[in-house]
Each structure stands twice: as structure tokens, then as C-alpha cells.
Amino acid sequence: MRRLALASVFVAGACLVHVGAEDLTTFALIAVAVGCGWAGSAWRHDWKLWRLSQRLEIISGEGQEIAIADRLAENANGLEQALATIERRLIERHGVSGLPTREPLLEQMEQDGSGVLGTFALDDFERLAGFDPDLAERVLLEIVGRIVRMIPAERLIAHVDQAHFAIWYGKDIDPLLARSEIDAIAYALGGRVQIGPREILPSIATRCAALVDGVTPQLLLTRTLASFALDDLAETHELSDQAIAQVQHRYAMEQDLRGAIARNEFQLFFQPLIDANWQCVTGAEALIRWNHPERGSVPPSLFIPIVEASGLAEEVGLWVLNAAARQASEWEGGTAGPLRIAINVSASQLHDAKFAEVLSRTLHNHSLDPACLEIELTEGVASTDDAALARLFGKIRALGVKIAIDDFGTGYSSFSTLRQLTFDKIKIDREFVTDVHRRPQSQAICQSIIALGRGLDIRVLAEGVETTEEYRWLVQHGCRHFQGYYFSRPLSAVDFLAFINDRASLTALLQSSIPVPQIERITS
Known part of the structure; x- marks a missing residue:
């Protein structure tokens, strides 16, 4: 409607300009034709613009869908990587102690190639866990706390088995120094543990082994843990x-x-x-x-x-x-x-x-x-x-x-x-x-x-x-x-x-038989 109004104004203005002219009628017809043509052209132009805008909106919508799909794909990949990282961390961290498990330890040993492995065992953990699992876990966590407090931050401490812990001393460590440190740690770990009214004196066993050529980290760790096995002299293995x-x-x-x-x-x-x-x-x-x-x-x-x-x-x-x-x-x-x-x-x-x-x-x-x-x-x-x-x-x-x-x-x-x-x-x-x-x-x-x-x-x-x-x-x-x-x-x-x-009493007991005296000096 706005375009028709503009065309009408154009025709009226042209006629006013030519008022009194002999060819006013002819000029008026020409002006109407031009106005209508302009209006039609403008309408066609707007139609094209409208169609173009609609097309652009469609294209823009498709782009948004593609962008959203791409964004979702990127998020999915990131989420998958995050879940894999969390899963890896869960595998490499012990569920009770929170310490690294044997996998990070073996990787570090493989990377270093040589060094000293110190291991500790809470000897009576399994027996304690057999009749009081909660107390056993609390004692274990106390032992973990003591180890963490005594070990420098740069040392790798791993929880390699149920009640076995390992400390990796890299290739630059003096084996005698490592052995001395292991003995000191074992002494401290053996101190009394107070859990409520219960007082436990842990029994700590230690091993110290060197990683040398011809021995893989896995083999060294396996042999070390196996060496803690003790001969159990219990009369029965029945779980009664x-x-x-x-x-x-x-x-x-x-x-x-x-x-x-x-x-x-x-x-x-x-x-x-x-x-x-x-x-x-x-x-x-x-x-x-x-x-x-x-x-x-x-x-x-x-x-x-x-x-x-x-x-x-x-x-x-x-x-x-x-x-x-x-x-x-x-x-x-x-x-x-x-x-x-x-x-x-x-x-x-x-x-x-x-x-x-x-x-x-x-x-x-x-x-x-x-x-x-x-x-x-x-x-x-x-x-x-x-x-x-x-x-x-x-x-x-x-x-x-x-x-x-x-x-x-x-x-x-x-x-x-x-x-x-x-x-x-x-x-x-x-x-x-x-x-x-x-x-x-x-x-x-x-x-x-x-x-x-x-x-x-x-x-x-x-x-x-x-x-x-x-x-x-x-x-x-x-x-x-x-x-x-x-x-x-x-x-x-x-x-x-x-x-x-x-x-007198001793003499009476000895009178059953009279032996022949023989001299013996106890200070000789």
C-alpha cells in the first residue's frame, strides 16, 4: 500500500506541473503508466528481496543446525575424553587409600629403567579384617597417613595390594640410603594405633629390591610381593x-x-x-x-x-x-x-x-x-x-x-x-x-x-x-x-x-643314692 500511495503522489504531482498544457491528458496517461511501472518494479524488487531474505533465513537456520550438530559432536568427544580420564584416574587410584596403584608405579619403573623398590606389608591386616573389617580399614588408613607424612613429595608411593605399599626410589638413589629410610619408616609404622578404645600395635614387614638389567618391573614387583608370604601354621583352614x-x-x-x-x-x-x-x-x-x-x-x-x-x-x-x-x-x-x-x-x-x-x-x-x-x-x-x-x-x-x-x-x-x-x-x-x-x-x-x-x-x-x-x-x-x-x-x-x-630338704632328696664326689668349679 505504501508503494501505491507513492505512485499516486507521483502522478498527481506530474499533472499539477503540466496544468493548462494542451497535452495534459496525454501527459497524465504517460505519468500513470510510469507510476504503475515504477510501482510494479518496486514490488518485484521487494518480492525478490523478501524471497532472498527467506532464503537467507533458511540458510541461516540450516547453518545453526549444522553448528549445533558440530557443537554437540565436539561436546560428545570432550565428554568421552573426560570420562576416559576419570576412569583412568579411578583405575590408577586405590579405592580405599587414594594412593596410586601398581600401574603408575610400573610405568615409572619402566621409564627410569633402574632404581630401588621398597615395600611394606601390614602383616596382620587379613586376620584383623577377618573379624573386624571396619577396624582393619581404619588401621590401614592410619598406616597410609603415616607413610604420606614421612615420604617426600617427589617420591612415588603406591598401594600395590590389599595391605602392601611400595615406594619407588629412582635410579639416582644410593641403595644404602634407601634401605636406611625403609627401616626408619617401618619403625615408625610399627607404633601403636589408637582407634577409639582399641589399641593396635601393627606388625610391619619390609623388603628392599633393586631393579637391574634382565628383570622387568612387573617381575620385580611380583617377586617382592610373593616374598611376604609366610608359612601359616594354623591347625585348620576351615572357615567355621x-x-x-x-x-x-x-x-x-x-x-x-x-x-x-x-x-x-x-x-x-x-x-x-x-x-x-x-x-x-x-x-x-x-x-x-x-x-x-x-x-x-x-x-x-x-x-x-x-x-x-x-x-x-x-x-x-x-x-x-x-x-x-x-x-x-x-x-x-x-x-x-x-x-x-x-x-x-x-x-x-x-x-x-x-x-x-x-x-x-x-x-x-x-x-x-x-x-x-x-x-x-x-x-x-x-x-x-x-x-x-x-x-x-x-x-x-x-x-x-x-x-x-x-x-x-x-x-x-x-x-x-x-x-x-x-x-x-x-x-x-x-x-x-x-x-x-x-x-x-x-x-x-x-x-x-x-x-x-x-x-x-x-x-x-x-x-x-x-x-x-x-x-x-x-x-x-x-x-x-x-x-x-x-x-x-x-x-x-x-x-x-x-x-x-x-x-636339709635338698639333702633328703639326694639321699636316694650317694654319688662319688667330683670337683667342679662354676667359675672355671
């Missing part, structure tokens, strides 16, 4: 309530044992060693006893195997050594005079290269005459064909400390052991002493050991003597030294002194 209760009870006992020394729950008892020739007490065997505040007096037959299996033998053995030396020193300076105390030494103590040094320091600290101390070891330990053990024996004897072999006759290498190593005393195992007066086989063994000791100038002691008949037969066949319930059960230090002073 009774079996779980037994494992739980054993674990609780082990935990209590780990803190028994600090809580002063151990005590030494002393079983008299009798010299039938001189009819007197020459010393005692120190026997450890455990007085638990709730369990009461725990028999050694129950807790000693746990001590040995849980790696506590060295710690408990060191306590026994110091307690025995302290007691012997008190007796040496008192009215009882010098008395020799025999202590049992475990295989783990003997395999410690510093045992002789520890023994020497103990004697010095308690100002004790070395002749007042005697170490006993089982035949199985003594019969080890080990040059290092022979050298250790030489160092011990050089200190003046006596060495005895316990349970003699129960092994197959007794005589070869005596030929290779030098002992001061042989103890006939109680297995052959029991009812010896009526068992021909035991009589033959006892007579052979007594004759062997006489020929090698080694004292022979019969342990486990419980009856008059056993004592009489042994003394009549040349045995001079005795230990057993026939004379006395293990006694406290106070009761032991009372036993020594009760000479």
Missing part, C-alpha cells in the same frame, strides 16, 4: 566360627604380647640346677612367665610359639637376657654367692651378627662375671652347618660365657654337632629321662650320652627328673647334674633363695 574364633584369639594374644614388656607383665622364674656330687644348687635355668592382667598366668606352651611365629623372639629374648643378668648380679653380690643362670636363646638371636656384642654389653652393664651366665640352644639350632655360627660360638666362649645344648638326643646330627662345635654342657632330653628305670631303649640312650660327655669332658645334665626311681637310676649310671620337679618346680627369685637355704 570355631576357626575364626581361634584366629581371633591368637591375634589378640599376639597383640597383648607386643605390649607385655612395656607393661611389665613378664617375670622370670628359676628352676634349680642340682649338683648331686656336692649336694648343692649350682645355678638355675631362667624361665619366662607371663602374668596377664585379664588372662592371669598364661602357660609358656601357649605364648612361646606365638612369640616365635610373630617375630618377637629377639625382643623377648633380649628382655630375658637382661633380667637374668640383673638377677645373677644381685645373687653374686649377696649371701647366695655366685650362681650360674642358664637362659634359652632363639635361632633368630643367634643369627644376629651383633649378638656377641649385645651379650658383652649386657655383662658390662650389670657388672656380671661371665661365668655366671650360660646360654642354652636347642639341638636343631646348634646343628646348623653354618661357619658364621661357629665364629659366633668362638666369640661367646671368648667372653667367658658357657654354652649348653638343650634337648640332646632328639635330633639326627647330635654327634656331628659335638664334633663341629664346642659345648660346656649337654642336657639329656626329658623324653629319655621319663621312666628311664624301666625303659631299655631310654637306658641305652642315656648311658651313651653320659659316656660321651665323660669322654669329651662335658657336663651332662638330666632334665625333667620327676621321680625317685628316675633319679636313682641316673645317678647310679654316672649322671651328676639334675633338673626337674623331683627337686623343685620353677620358683620366684625369693622362693629360689629360700630353696637354696633349705639344705
Whole structure:
């Protein structure tokens, strides 16, 4: 309509200009024709413009759709990459500890090519998790926290198995420095963990291995983790309530044992060693006893195997050594005079290269005459064909400390052991002493050991003597030294002194047979 109005104005204006002219009518027709043509042309032009705008809108819409599709494709690709990254991170991070898993560790080891791998194992995690999973996880997280706090940020720490952690020391690390750091970390990890009212003393095992040519990172890690496997001596593998209760009870006992020394729950008892020739007490065997505040007096037959299996033998053995030396020193300076105390030494103590040094320091600290101390070891330990053990024996004897072999006759290498190593005393195992007066086989063994000791100038002691008949037969066949319930059960230090002073009672026990006196000085 706007265009028609403009055309009409054009025609009217043209006619006004030519008013009074003779050809006004003709000019008017021409003006109308021109106006209509212009209007039509303008309309066609607008139509084209409109069609073009519509086309542009269509093209623009298609472009938006393409752009949106492209944008969606880009977002989808980005989302897929993000999900892959998250999935990778989830795989490479342990679900409980949040530490890297073995995959990043192996990649770093492969990249470095050489270095030192330190690994730690929370030994009793599986047992604890068996009857209290929540407590086990909280203990594990406490261990993780300690590791993270102690390790520099540049070290790679990985959670490589359920209760196994690894620290990778790159190729530039000194292996001795790595070993020292691993030992320090293990010591700190073994500190008590307080979870609410529960107090746990973790048992931490360590390994240190070098990545060298010919060994792949995967193989090194696999071998290291496999080395943590321990020989489980449980009576049953049955997953019954009774079996779980037994494992739980054993674990609780082990935990209590780990803190028994600090809580002063151990005590030494002393079983008299009798010299039938001189009819007197020459010393005692120190026997450890455990007085638990709730369990009461725990028999050694129950807790000693746990001590040995849980790696506590060295710690408990060191306590026994110091307690025995302290007691012997008190007796040496008192009215009882010098008395020799025999202590049992475990295989783990003997395999410690510093045992002789520890023994020497103990004697010095308690100002004790070395002749007042005697170490006993089982035949199985003594019969080890080990040059290092022979050298250790030489160092011990050089200190003046006596060495005895316990349970003699129960092994197959007794005589070869005596030929290779030098002992001061042989103890006939109680297995052959029991009812010896009526068992021909035991009589033959006892007579052979007594004759062997006489020929090698080694004292022979019969342990486990419980009856008059056993004592009489042994003394009549040349045995001079005795230990057993026939004379006395293990006694406290106070009761032991009372036993020594009760000479009349001891004389009455020894009157069953009168042996021929032989001189022996305990300080020789």
C-alpha cells in the first residue's frame, strides 16, 4: 500500500506541473503508466528481496543446525575424553587409600629403567579384617597417613595390594640410603594405633629390591610381593566360627604380647640346677612367665610359639637376657654367692651378627662375671652347618660365657654337632629321662650320652627328673647334674633363695643314692 500511495503522489504531482498544457491528458496517461511501472518494479524488487531474505533465513537456520550438530559432536568427544580420564584416574587410584596403584608405579619403573623398590606389608591386616573389617580399614588408613607424612613429595608411593605399599626410589638413589629410610619408616609404622578404645600395635614387614638389567618391573614387583608370604601354621583352614574364633584369639594374644614388656607383665622364674656330687644348687635355668592382667598366668606352651611365629623372639629374648643378668648380679653380690643362670636363646638371636656384642654389653652393664651366665640352644639350632655360627660360638666362649645344648638326643646330627662345635654342657632330653628305670631303649640312650660327655669332658645334665626311681637310676649310671620337679618346680627369685637355704630338704632328696664326689668349679 505504501508503494501505491507513492505512485499516486507521483502522478498527481506530474499533472499539477503540466496544468493548462494542451497535452495534459496525454501527459497524465504517460505519468500513470510510469507510476504503475515504477510501482510494479518496486514490488518485484521487494518480492525478490523478501524471497532472498527467506532464503537467507533458511540458510541461516540450516547453518545453526549444522553448528549445533558440530557443537554437540565436539561436546560428545570432550565428554568421552573426560570420562576416559576419570576412569583412568579411578583405575590408577586405590579405592580405599587414594594412593596410586601398581600401574603408575610400573610405568615409572619402566621409564627410569633402574632404581630401588621398597615395600611394606601390614602383616596382620587379613586376620584383623577377618573379624573386624571396619577396624582393619581404619588401621590401614592410619598406616597410609603415616607413610604420606614421612615420604617426600617427589617420591612415588603406591598401594600395590590389599595391605602392601611400595615406594619407588629412582635410579639416582644410593641403595644404602634407601634401605636406611625403609627401616626408619617401618619403625615408625610399627607404633601403636589408637582407634577409639582399641589399641593396635601393627606388625610391619619390609623388603628392599633393586631393579637391574634382565628383570622387568612387573617381575620385580611380583617377586617382592610373593616374598611376604609366610608359612601359616594354623591347625585348620576351615572357615567355621570355631576357626575364626581361634584366629581371633591368637591375634589378640599376639597383640597383648607386643605390649607385655612395656607393661611389665613378664617375670622370670628359676628352676634349680642340682649338683648331686656336692649336694648343692649350682645355678638355675631362667624361665619366662607371663602374668596377664585379664588372662592371669598364661602357660609358656601357649605364648612361646606365638612369640616365635610373630617375630618377637629377639625382643623377648633380649628382655630375658637382661633380667637374668640383673638377677645373677644381685645373687653374686649377696649371701647366695655366685650362681650360674642358664637362659634359652632363639635361632633368630643367634643369627644376629651383633649378638656377641649385645651379650658383652649386657655383662658390662650389670657388672656380671661371665661365668655366671650360660646360654642354652636347642639341638636343631646348634646343628646348623653354618661357619658364621661357629665364629659366633668362638666369640661367646671368648667372653667367658658357657654354652649348653638343650634337648640332646632328639635330633639326627647330635654327634656331628659335638664334633663341629664346642659345648660346656649337654642336657639329656626329658623324653629319655621319663621312666628311664624301666625303659631299655631310654637306658641305652642315656648311658651313651653320659659316656660321651665323660669322654669329651662335658657336663651332662638330666632334665625333667620327676621321680625317685628316675633319679636313682641316673645317678647310679654316672649322671651328676639334675633338673626337674623331683627337686623343685620353677620358683620366684625369693622362693629360689629360700630353696637354696633349705639344705636339709635338698639333702633328703639326694639321699636316694650317694654319688662319688667330683670337683667342679662354676667359675672355671
